Amino acid sequence: xxxxxxxxxxxxxxxxxxxxxxxxxxxxxxxxxxxxxxxxxxxxxxxxxxxxxxxxxxxxxxxxxxxxxxxxxxxxxxxxxxxxxxxxxxxxxxxxxxxxxxxxxxxxxxxxxxxxxxxxxxxxxxxxxxxxxxxxxxxxxxxxxxxxxxxxxxxxxxxxxxxxxxxxxxxxxxxxxxxxxxxxxxxxxxxxxxxxxxxxxxxxxxxxxxxxxxxxxxxxxxxxxxxxxxxxxxxxxxxxxxxxxxxxxxxxxxxxxxxxxxxxxxxxxxxxxxxxxxxxxx
Amino acid sequence: xxxxxxxxxxxxxxxxxxxxxxxxxxxxxxxxxxxxxxxxxxxxxxxxxxxxxxxxxxxxxxxxxxxxxxxxxxxxxxxxxxxxxxxxxxxxxxxxxxxxxxxxxxxxxxxxxxxxxxxxxxxxxxxxxxxxxxxxxxxxxxxxxxxxxxxxxxxxxxxxxxxxxxxxxxxxxxxxxxxxxxxxxxxxxxxxxxxxxxxxxxxxxxxxxxxxxxxxxxxxxxxxxxxxxxxxxxxxxxxxxxxxxxxxxxxxxxxxxxxxxxxxxxxxxxxxxxxxxxxxxx
Numbered sequence: 428x429x430x431x432x433x434x435x436x437x438x439x440x441x442x443x444x445x446x447x448x449x450x451x452x453x454x455x456x457x458x459x460x461x462x463x464x465x466x467x468x469x470x471x472x473x474x475x476x477x478x479x480x481x482x483x484x485x486x487x488x489x490x491x492x493x494x495x496x497x498x499x500x501x502x503x504x505x506x507x508x509x510x511x512x513x514x515x516x517x518x519x520x521x522x523x524x525x526x527x528x529x530x531x532x533x534x535x536x537x538x539x540x541x542x543x544x545x546x547x548x549x550x551x552x553x554x555x556x557x558x559x560x561x562x563x564x565x566x567x568x569x570x571x572x573x574x575x576x577x578x579x580x581x582x583x584x585x586x587x588x589x590x591x592x593x594x595x596x597x598x599x600x601x602x603x604x605x606x607x608x609x610x611x612x613x614x615x616x617x618x619x620x621x622x623x624x625x626x627x628x629x630x631x632x633x634x635x636x637x638x639x640x641x642x643x644x645x646x647x648x649x650x651x652x653x654x655x656x657x658x659x660x661x662x663x664x665x666x667x668x669x670x671x672x673x674x675x676x677x678x679x680x681x682x683x684x685x686x687x688x689x690x691x692x693x694x695x696x697x698x699x700x701x702x703x704x705x706x707x708x709x
Numbered sequence: 710x711x712x713x714x715x716x717x718x719x720x721x722x723x724x725x726x727x728x729x730x731x732x733x734x735x736x737x738x739x740x741x742x743x744x745x746x747x748x749x750x751x752x753x754x755x756x757x758x759x760x761x762x763x764x765x766x767x768x769x770x771x772x773x774x775x776x777x778x779x780x781x782x783x784x785x786x787x788x789x790x791x792x793x794x795x796x797x798x799x800x801x802x803x804x805x806x807x808x809x810x811x812x813x814x815x816x817x818x819x820x821x822x823x824x825x826x827x828x829x830x831x832x833x834x835x836x837x838x839x840x841x842x843x844x845x846x847x848x849x850x851x852x853x854x855x856x857x858x859x860x861x862x863x864x865x866x867x868x869x870x871x872x873x874x875x876x877x878x879x880x881x882x883x884x885x886x887x888x889x890x891x892x893x894x895x896x897x898x899x900x901x902x903x904x905x906x907x908x909x910x911x912x913x914x915x916x917x918x919x920x921x922x923x924x925x926x927x928x929x930x931x932x933x934x935x936x937x938x939x940x941x942x943x944x945x946x947x948x949x950x951x952x953x954x955x956x957x958x959x960x961x962x963x964x965x966x967x968x969x970x971x972x973x974x975x976x977x978x979x980x981x982x983x984x985x986x987x988x989x990x991x
Contacts, residue, residue: 498778524896528868555837586810589896594876595888606877614806615873617899632811 430515433547433562435541441560443487444535445517447480447554448602473527479500480519484537500644505709510543510636510670516647524621527593530554536622538647543670545651550622555600559626559652569630577658577681578631585634585684586614588624592639599639599650599676600663601700602664608691625649628679630654634672635680637663640705643670646677653679667691674705710982713774713795715829715844718821722831723842726817729762729801730835755809759783762801770797775831781787782926792825792952797862798929804902811834812842818904820929825952826990827933841934843909849937853910859940859963860913867916867966868896868907875922880959882945883982907931909937910961917962917970919945922987925952927954928959935961946984947971956987 447700454476484504488495494515495502498620499517507514515537516635524532539547546565550559551586561567568572587608594609596602609615618624618631627633630650637654647670650660661667663676678688736758740746767785770777774795779786781799789796797819802808804815813836818935830849834843843849849856869890876891878884891897898915900906909915911934927950932942943949945958953985960970980982 477876516866524868528825528916529897589873590872590901591871591876591891593874595891605889609873609877614810614901615899616901617873618896619896632813 431539431546432699436492437547437560437570439487439491439563440537440539440547441558443484444537444558446550447483447535448551448556449658450480450521451476451553451568463572463597468574472627473523476526477520477523478503480535481517482521483603484517484535498643498647500591500642507669510540512542514540514543514670516644516670518622518644520677521622521645524653526621526664532618532620532623533627534620534622536644536648538651540647540670543652545647548648548651548655550626550648550652552620552623552626557626559629561652561655563651563655567629567652569626573632575655576658577629577656579632579681580634580685581609581683582608582687583613585612585680586616587612587616587635587637588616588627588633590617590619593637598703599705600702601695604692604695604700604702608688614628614657616667621645622649626652629653635684637688638680639663639676640674641677643672646675657681659685661685661689662704663689663692664696665693672706676702676704713821713828714822719844720776721769721773721841722819722821724828725766726819726831726833726840730833730838730897732765733758733770733802733835755805759805760785761964762817763799766799766801766817767881767938769800770799772794772918774908779947780925780929781794790953792822794805794824796822796825796945796952798822798952800904800926803904803927805854805935805961806821808902809990814875814900814902814905815902816835816902816908818930820933822929822952827929827936830930830933830937831933832904832930834902834905839908841911843895843934843937845933845937849911849934851908856912856934856938857936859911859938860916861963861965862916863967864893864964867893867962869894869917869919870898870909870915871919872899875897877917879921880985881987882984883977886974886982886984890970903927907961908934910940916936917960917966919960919970921945921958921985923959924956927955928957931961935985939963941967942988943967946972946978947975954988958986981984 464497495513497515507526518536521536525532536549537549548561624636660679663678717828763783777795778789779797803818817833819831830843856920906918943959945960
């Protein structure tokens with residue numbers, strides 16, 4: 428197996444990600460930007476941009492790192508059945524609805540794992556020009572600023588990020604499981620782009636991120652940032668995440684807060700409330 | 710009564726707001742920034758910054774526009790009992806929790822009304838350097854870019870902004886009133902700074918903003934932006950907003966979406982569900 432020079436990899440990927448960001452920005456500035464008449468034309472345009480950016484990134488990876496596996500959203504990658512070796516995770520545009528409606532608050536997310544261990548993470552909030560990046564063991568950064576260790580916040584002082592879907596009837600989690608959590612914490616936010624929300628937890632802008640359904644390309648990079656600053660990431664009941672599972676629940680926070688929320692959820696599960704992993708739902 | 714040259718006023722206030730923004734930014738860069746040990750010290754620091762910025766802005770207004778009334782958050786303004794004449798609304802830091810936890814996503818908000826009609830609006834998202842401003846009848850702007858007329862979106866295509874508080878037991882609105890709305894719309898967001906959220910609706914980044922409790926200094930400027938782009942702003946049941954009421958509910962959207970949501974809420978009220986204006990709650 429090819430030995431990876433991680434510093435060179437970081438330099439290369441940083442360039443690719445910024446170049447991809449420029450392509451997206453140019454598409455907004457074009458004479459006919461995202462102002463398309465019908466909803467299907469709109470969706471086509473988004474899909475085309477998603478595919479074109481993924482194709483660009485996957486080609487760069489294949490050329491520079493031949494033989495390494497890629498898990499990606501739009502299908503230009505591979506379908507590896509093992510985390511052995513080097514594994515790339517690519518999400519060309521995370522936060523598609525924000526991309527469509529706002530033309531902001533979306534990100535390019537790339538992660539590189541070696542034998543199941545996170546090694547390099549890149550999350551680029553294109554329009555804010557905020558580049559969250561990390562080589563495992565060498566510190567996590569927002570642009571050139573090193574992120575501090577995650578704060579050990581308790582629930583009543585915490586700002587939580589989640590989708591409102593999980594507070595109303597849905598097929599993954601009983602709508603009342605989180606009621607106490609929402610009412611106890613100091614505030615809730617919802618930005619609609621998982622990679623940015625994970626990066627925000629790593630950067631201390633948020634104290635926790637909760638979701639019942641997320642794909643590996645959405646969270647793989649964020650998890651590396653989170654671990655680098657001392658945060659904890661598991662399924663919402665505290666069980667470990669499997670990178671090869673198509674979708675998973677996810678709870679990310681500092682150790683104290685993470686324990687507080689997972690304990691709360693386990694109590695609710697023991698009381699008989701439904702908390703279903705995506706894969707367990709038909 | 711002094712005749713106001715609105716163009717000169719716009720120029721002056723734009724300078725004051727940016728200067729106030731610089732003061733806030735400098736406070737973050739100071740050797741002992743918002744990293745204070747105890748929670749009460751933290752709150753003191755926020756309160757001090759809030760008060761100091763308000764004092765700065767109120768003094769500018771009093772010097773340049775003597776005799777005009779000011780309604781402001783921190784108490785350096787007046788307590789007018791009429792909207793006759795010129796009335797200023799000042800919120801030195803809207804989004805206090807974001808200010809404390811994130812040091813971003815907060816805004817300075819200033820509005821000027823004449824005989825109850827919105828004339829000039831200024832909302833400055835300090836850290837994003839996004840300045841939303843408007844002279845009534847002359848177009849609304851984000852920095853130098855003119856905002857387009859609000860889109861006539863329907864609920865199923867809409868991105869709504871609200872606090873999760875209104876989806877769980879609270880004393881203003883039955884927790885189930887908005888369930889259908891949340892489940893029908895295309896997405897929900899929550900940014901935690903009303904003035905920015907209102908400006909985002911005006912700019913088309915969001916399609917609606919809903920709250921059960923907001924003070925005039927929080928929404929006065931946002932309403933002017935909203936009206937300028939053709940949006941509708943009322944209480945959540947469709948009744949008009951009273952600028953002199955201490956707190957009000959608020960629903961802001963394009964005409965079609967606004968009608969759709971207020972109709973839904975009125976149906977729920979007729980079914981006996983609680984929807985209480987802040988002033989009607991003991």
